[in-house]
Amino acid sequence: MDSLVSTEWLANEMGASDLRIVDATWVMAGQGDPAADHERAHIPGAVFLDLEDVRDTAAPLPMMLPPAEKFASRMQSLGLGDGSRIVIYDNSPYRTAARAWFMFRTFGAHDVAILDGGFAKWQAEGREVASGREAPRHRHFTAWADRKQVRALDDMKANLNSGAEQVVDARSASRFSGEEPEPRAEIAAGHIPGSVNVPIARLFEADGTYKSAEDIAGVFEAAGVDINKPIVTTCGSGVTAAVLAFALHLLGKDAALYDGSWTEWGADPSTPKEKSAA
Structure with missing residues (x-):
């Protein structure tokens, strides 16, 4: 199974004994109720993965990776197990299927794909939907767990001096530059010094599908990123950073992800912040 699959491919694979479909839609507080939306309409057979439910609730930051045991327990209850082929989709402006993809890979599931275009494309094509909740x-x-692609605050501080990894920020240009305040009041505006900006919207076609590999490479190169050198992705809370990591994966590159992202860096008085044109 490829890492990115089409709606046509998924429609043809429906019913395969090893196939599991996951709705990983997540939005910011006050932007909707993805769980209720899932109950109203979802791809037949899909289970709802609540990203809020699989975060590390003991951490002071909003969306940190959980302990491996917690992740495994949640997946078991959703009928997702060893040997499953997992296809993830979302219906979120933040393309949150990528965060779920990153989590699955971190916690040992590698036969995992994202549905290109997500639920919006599935519906636009008039494909079958179901309601209610599945009973897996x-x-x-x-x-x-393999956390070699996960970066912590100390790693990012050390990287300021070493420059070992290019830091690529997925937030909007106005948040990256510091012109727009952060949605969380306690977080400073700006970006990690030396980082570059690749807003996730640049990676997608008008219909919500990922751009071609050639065009994705061009987006990174236009931002000043050398895709052949080490990269760590960041964003507001570690969610859209995974979209950059997935896009680089499509190019055959394994990027790291700063899990605390700007929520951690921007709130820490000891970290340097930079404001500039994106």
Whole structure:
């Protein structure tokens, strides 16, 4: 299974015994109720993965990766287990299927794909939808984690001096430059010194599908990113940073992700902040 699959491919694979479909829609507080939307309409057989429910609730930051055991437990209850082929979709402006994809890979599931165009494209094509909640059979998901592609605050501070990894920020140009205040009042505006800006909207076609590999490479290169050198992605809270990581994965590049992202960096009085034109 490719990492990015089409709606046509998924429609043809529906009913395969090892296929699991996951709705990983997430939005900011006050922007809607993805769980209720899922109950009203979802791709047949899809289960709802609540990203709020699989975060590290012991962490002071909003969307940190959970312990492996917690992730495995949540996946088992959704019928997602070892040996499953998992296709993730969303209906979010933040393209949150990518965050779920990053989490699955971190916690040991590698036969995982994103549905190109998401639920919006599926619906626009008039494909079948279901309502209510699926009742999946519990499956074993091995608790395991490989955090080599995850960066913490100390890693990012050290990188300021070493420059070992290029830092690419997924937020909007106005938030990156500091012209627009952060949505969280306690967070300073601006960006990590030396980082560059690739807003996620630049990676998609008008219909919500990912651009071609050639065009994605061009987007990064236009921003001053050398895709052949190490990269760490960042954003507001670690969610849209995963979109950059997935886009780079489509180019055959494994990027790291700063899990605390600007919510952590911008709130820390000891970290340097930069404001400039994006």
